[in-house]
Amino acid sequence: MTVLLDVRGLxxxxxxxxxxxxxxxxxxxxxxxxxxxxxxxxxxxxVHQLAGLRPVEAGRxxxxxxxxxxxxPKARAREIGVLLQHSSRGFGASVFETVLSxxxxxxxxxxxxxxxxxxxxxxxxxxxxxxxxxxxxxxxxSGGELRRVELAxxxxxxxxxxxxxxxxxxxxxxxxxSSLDVLYQTYVAPSRAMLxxxxxxxxxxxxxxxxxxxxxxxxxxxxxxxxxxxxxxxSLTYGHPIERIDSTHGPVFMPRTSLEGAPDNHDAAD
Amino acid sequence: MPTAQHKRILVLALFAxxxxxxxxxxxxxxxxxxxxVLTHLLSNDGSTHDEIVDRLRLPxxxxxxxxxxxxxxxxxxxxVLLRNPLGDPYIxxxxxxxxxxxxxxxxxxxxxxxxxxxxxxGALFSTLLVFGLSRGAGDWRSERLLLTGxxxxxxxxxxxxxxxxxxxxxxLPGMLFxxxxxxxxxxxxxxxxxxxxxxxxIGLLRARDLNLAARGLTQAASLGxxxxxxxLELYFLGALLTAAAVATAGAVGFIGxxxxxxxxxxxxxxxxxxxxxxxxxxxxxxxxxxxxxxxVISPMQLPVGVLTALLGVPTFLFLLHRRVRx
Numbered sequence: 001m002t003v004l005l006d007v008r009g010l011x012x013x014x015x016x017x018x019x020x021x022x023x024x025x026x027x028x029x030x031x032x033x034x035x036x037x038x039x040x041x042x043x044x045x046x047v048h049q050l051a052g053l054r055p056v057e058a059g060r061x062x063x064x065x066x067x068x069x070x071x072x073p074k075a076r077a078r079e080i081g082v083l084l085q086h087s088s089r090g091f092g093a094s095v096f097e098t099v100l101s102x103x104x105x106x107x108x109x110x111x112x113x114x115x116x117x118x119x120x121x122x123x124x125x126x127x128x129x130x131x132x133x134x135x136x137x138x139x140x141x142s143g144g145e146l147r148r149v150e151l152a153x154x155x156x157x158x159x160x161x162x163x164x165x166x167x168x169x170x171x172x173x174x175x176x177x178s179s180l181d182v183l184y185q186t187y188v189a190p191s192r193a194m195l196x197x198x199x200x201x202x203x204x205x206x207x208x209x210x211x212x213x214x215x216x217x218x219x220x221x222x223x224x225x226x227x228x229x230x231x232x233x234x235s236l237t238y239g240h241p242i243e244r245i246d247s248t249h250g251p252v253f254m255p256r257t258s259l260e261g262a263p264d265n266h267d268a269a270d
Numbered sequence: 271m272p273t274a275q276h277k278r279i280l281v282l283a284l285f286a287x288x289x290x291x292x293x294x295x296x297x298x299x300x301x302x303x304x305x306x307v308l309t310h311l312l313s314n315d316g317s318t319h320d321e322i323v324d325r326l327r328l329p330x331x332x333x334x335x336x337x338x339x340x341x342x343x344x345x346x347x348x349x350v351l352l353r354n355p356l357g358d359p360y361i362x363x364x365x366x367x368x369x370x371x372x373x374x375x376x377x378x379x380x381x382x383x384x385x386x387x388x389x390x391x392g393a394l395f396s397t398l399l400v401f402g403l404s405r406g407a408g409d410w411r412s413e414r415l416l417l418t419g420x421x422x423x424x425x426x427x428x429x430x431x432x433x434x435x436x437x438x439x440x441x442l443p444g445m446l447f448x449x450x451x452x453x454x455x456x457x458x459x460x461x462x463x464x465x466x467x468x469x470x471x472i473g474l475l476r477a478r479d480l481n482l483a484a485r486g487l488t489q490a491a492s493l494g495x496x497x498x499x500x501x502l503e504l505y506f507l508g509a510l511l512t513a514a515a516v517a518t519a520g521a522v523g524f525i526g527x528x529x530x531x532x533x534x535x536x537x538x539x540x541x542x543x544x545x546x547x548x549x550x551x552x553x554x555x556x557x558x559x560x561x562x563x564x565x566v567i568s569p570m571q572l573p574v575g576v577l578t579a580l581l582g583v584p585t586f587l588f589l590l591h592r593r594v595r596x
Contacts, residue, residue: 077494090485093539198517
């Protein structure tokens with residue numbers, strides 16, 4: 001298998017608090033990774049770290065055999081694409097212009113995008129179902145539409161590795177499903193892979209074959225999903241009891257809440 | 271590949287620039303037939319009209335053009351830096367710092383040559399102050415930055431009042447007019463024109479980076495922009511262009527706010543189009559404003575800053591109102 005991302009002995013801290021200590025992680029082509037952890041565990045920080053957007057404190061990150069810190073910003077952006085947690089509208093550029101900006105790392109300083117770049121952007125727009133919005137200004141889009149524009153921009157960037165920070169933010173169920181399909185078809189492919197920050201272990205189980213869990217104190221677990229998707233570990237991760245229920249469609253992870261088994265007060269109140 | 275709309279914006283901006291210069295050279299106390307202007311520009315027949323066009327109106331118009339272009343570019347750069355369309359060197363107190371420094375130079379009795387370097391020191395210092403103080407933890411918050419800018423500007427204007435109050439009375443009217451933004455003495459357009467071209471050239475080299483930075487520096491970094499360098503360049507360029515404008519014409523406000531907004535409304539959000547169009551339209555706007563300022567109550571002259579503020583204040587309020595709503 002082709003190794004895309006190779007992380008050895010990586011230490012990441014944020015404000016003195018450890019995100020991960022001595023992280024070893026190997027992402028191979030054709031793999032889809034989920035990054036899980038409770039709020040504030042440092043998932044976003046780790047994504048920024050793996051994308052080369054923060055300086056490395058200790059350890060090394062190699063992408064396609066190159067040391068990440070030795071690549072120029074543009075060369076790095078041709079290897080790794082990032083979907084940030086929050087999308088920005090900027091100054092109201094159009095959807096098409098925004099998606100086309102994904103071609104930036106492939107162009108020299110003064111170059112304009114050529115016909116091929118335009119075709120790539122148009123294809124990405126079509127795949128995310130944004131054709132009708134192509135000429136609209138970002139100012140006029142809803143949160144979910146803006147999210148799909150960012151995903152299309154990411155496709156146009158044509159990187160081998162794709163890191164997504166909560167890609168399903170703002171998307172309704174239908175668009176979650178269709179966007180996930182597009183991501184899967186694109187990045188679970190020879191010489192490509194993806195890693196996404198997710199909040200829902202059920203979605204993570206369905207969409208990803210590998211999991212990386214941050215426990216919040218610098219400890220971490222990584223591996224094929226079935227070796228990691230353990231209710232005891234998830235309970236520890238989220239600091240909340242989580243049960244695993246096996247169904248015909250695969251396992252379901254259920255957080256225990258006080259709602260279950262509570263008396264149904266509706267009727268009583270009426 | 272620039273689109274047809276991009277080309278239309280550039281042609282319009284170029285046309286506006288030429289028409290403004292043509293109007294500025296033909297309008298005034300002595301009306302010179304519009305058809306004659308070009309002949310006077312090209313030939314030198316020693317007539318009074320020729321002198322007026324070549325020695326008085328053209329240098330002043332070109333200075334106004336350069337100052338307008340400088341301010342529009344400085345505004346466009348600062349707006350990317352702040353990711354906020356309310357960025358403007360005048361509102362953020364950068365012009366104030368440059369003005370105070372130039373007044374200091376005037377008070378010391380140094381020759382006019384020192385105005386530009388003095389203004390640059392004042393503008394850079396003010397930029398550091400505003401951005402440093404509003405940085406706080408993490409990214410800049412627009413509101414905090416604007417507030418800091420407004421307060422720093424108030425500080426500069428107090429310092430300016432102090433300098434004025436200890437200045438010899440004979441020099442007061444000149445200093446006051448210059449402070450309000452005045453092109454009456456602006457007869458050396460070469461340096462500001464060169465600096466405007468330099469700013470535009472650097473801006474065009476970085477235009478695609480600016481497009482990305484407008485949507486956030488982290489986003490831009492993820493697409494391969496060296497954001498640390500870009501930010502430094504924008505600081506320095508913003509201060510340099512403002513300083514050149516202030517040294518030439520004093521504190522003319524709001525051009526940096528109005529013009530980039532206008533270009534975006536025309537459909538030019540791409541900085542490869544926005545920057546040249548803003549330079550040309552900024553130039554045109556200030557040339558027209560200055561022509562109006564010296565014609566409306568002729569033979570008296572208004573400082574041009576008064577007119578730009580009359581246009582700028584409603585624009586600012588409109589933009590602010592729209593931002594609060596969304």
